[in-house]
Amino acid sequence: MYWVDQPRLVTWWADVALIFLLGVVHMFRDRWPVGAMFVSGAAIAVFAVLTGAAPLGAILIFADLLYLVAVRSPSRAVDVAQYLAGAVAVAGVLSLAMPEGPTEFVVRFLWIPVTVVLSLWWGRAVRVPQQEAAAERARVEAVRRAAASERQSALASERMAIGRDLHDALAGHVVGIAMQAEAALRAARAERSATTSGLESIRASSVAALGEMRSMIDVLRGDGDALSAPPTLADLETLIDSQRDAGAQVQAEIGAGIERDVPAGVSVAAYRIAQEALSNAAKHAPGRPVELRIVRDDRGILITTRNPAGDGVDLSDSLSGGHGLVGIAERARILGGYAHTRIDRGPGDAQWVLEARVPILREPSEATAGAAS
Known part of the structure; x- marks a missing residue:
């Protein structure tokens, strides 16, 4: 796209060299999209000033970088640039319908705001659904976490109820068994009865059962450190x-x-x-x-x-x-x-x-x- 009427100052290989340079810059688009866009724009501008033209391949690379900036680096500046370029493009198109005809400057450079508008608009059109999808994923994750929290709360309440029922229904009976076994054991020892060993076993078993039950109740109530080693x-x-x-x-x-x-x-x-x-x-x-x-x-x-x-x-x-x-x-x-x-x-x-x-x-x-x- 020629900007001046005089013949080109360089040969075709200069266009190839510029496109190759922009291709190297384009490789860094994912890491530094804004920087790659500015470097490419500056290189095209310097080349155009020196040669009087800008190759179409360079313009396409610059348009792709504009699109990537609009998609991956959303900011207020991107929206402002789109609106300004759109206003300039509309003014240029309207000048084409003027009776005296558009100026030579408008004819030569109208493609610049049009390229900027189309690239930024397309990137914004792609970005909006991505943002909506990300917001929906965040909402679903928030709902999942809330449901998990409710399940944990319900489980904790159920464990508290089970622990309370175990304590109220069984702990008293086990304590009674241990106390009765202790009383019977004392009488058996005094009489030197043959049932002494059996009563000792009953007492030991009831005390051990009571300890394990209390450990289980502590765990159900949320005090996991209280559980004795199994x-x-x-x-x-x-x-x-x-x-x-x-x-x-x-x-x-x-x-x-x-x-x-x-x-x-x-x-x-x-x-x-x-x-x-x-x-x-x-x-x-x-x-x-x-x-x-x-x-x-x-x-x-x-x-x-x-x-x-x-x-x-x-x-x-x-x-x-x-x-x-x-x-x-x-x-x-x-x-x-x-x-x-x-x-x-x-x-x-x-x-x-x-x-x-x-x-x-x-x-x-x-x-x-x-x-x-």
């Missing part, structure tokens, strides 16, 4: 001794170093499985011997219990009979293991066998550790 595989001997003190005939086989290098969540889950298995045997086959075997191999920790099936027990091969068995299955499944039961119908009494395997995960997730405990 038992792990290192506490198996204590568990077995408490079962024996309660009258259970437990024959235990615990592998050496069973708790070494076992993640906390896996250790807690394995302990709970063993605890529930012994409780299940004592409930359904009271007074009968139960074998507990906990070993470790390259596949994880294997927990097996075996006891004669009690009278009236449903000899099914599933883990859907009661909440305890369902809990065992869920704990094992969460950690990627398994749990199942079977009936060995050999000579004599039918044997109820429960087998659970818990893999030793090297880096268990927080969700897994929480679910296991």
Whole structure:
């Protein structure tokens, strides 16, 4: 686009050099769109003054930079520039209809405000929907956060209610059991009765249950630091001794170093499985011997219990009979293991066998550790 009537002062390679320079500047449009626009405009102006013309390729690059500025660097200055360029373009177009005709200056330079108006207008037309989409995303995120906050508030209220109900309904009964066991224990000791050991076990169990219940209530009320450390595989001997003190005939086989290098969540889950298995045997086959075997191999920790099936027990091969068995299955499944039961119908009494395997995960997730405990 020639600005003067005299012949070009340079050859075609000057146009190629200018377009190449603007192409290099255009590479920085994403990082510095405004700076790239001003540098390109200055280069085109200097080139036009020296040569009397501006190549079309340079004008297209400058128009693209104007568009990017309008899209990526929205500001009041962009809107003002669009309105000013629009006013100049309208004035120039109106001058074309004047009776004496437009001036030579208008004819030569009318393309400048027209290019600016079209580039900025198009960039603004693209920017407005992007801003609306961003505002909608922000609104949706705000609604999501508000809903999450409401859920957390409802959950906290529900936990408070559960903790209050546990305290009102159960804590008093457990305290009563402990007090009555203490009174009976004192009388048994005075009389040197044979029931002393059993009463000691009842008292210890009730006190431990009361402590765990209070810890659970504190957690439900939001005081998570008050929760005492859950038992792990290192506490198996204590568990077995408490079962024996309660009258259970437990024959235990615990592998050496069973708790070494076992993640906390896996250790807690394995302990709970063993605890529930012994409780299940004592409930359904009271007074009968139960074998507990906990070993470790390259596949994880294997927990097996075996006891004669009690009278009236449903000899099914599933883990859907009661909440305890369902809990065992869920704990094992969460950690990627398994749990199942079977009936060995050999000579004599039918044997109820429960087998659970818990893999030793090297880096268990927080969700897994929480679910296991």
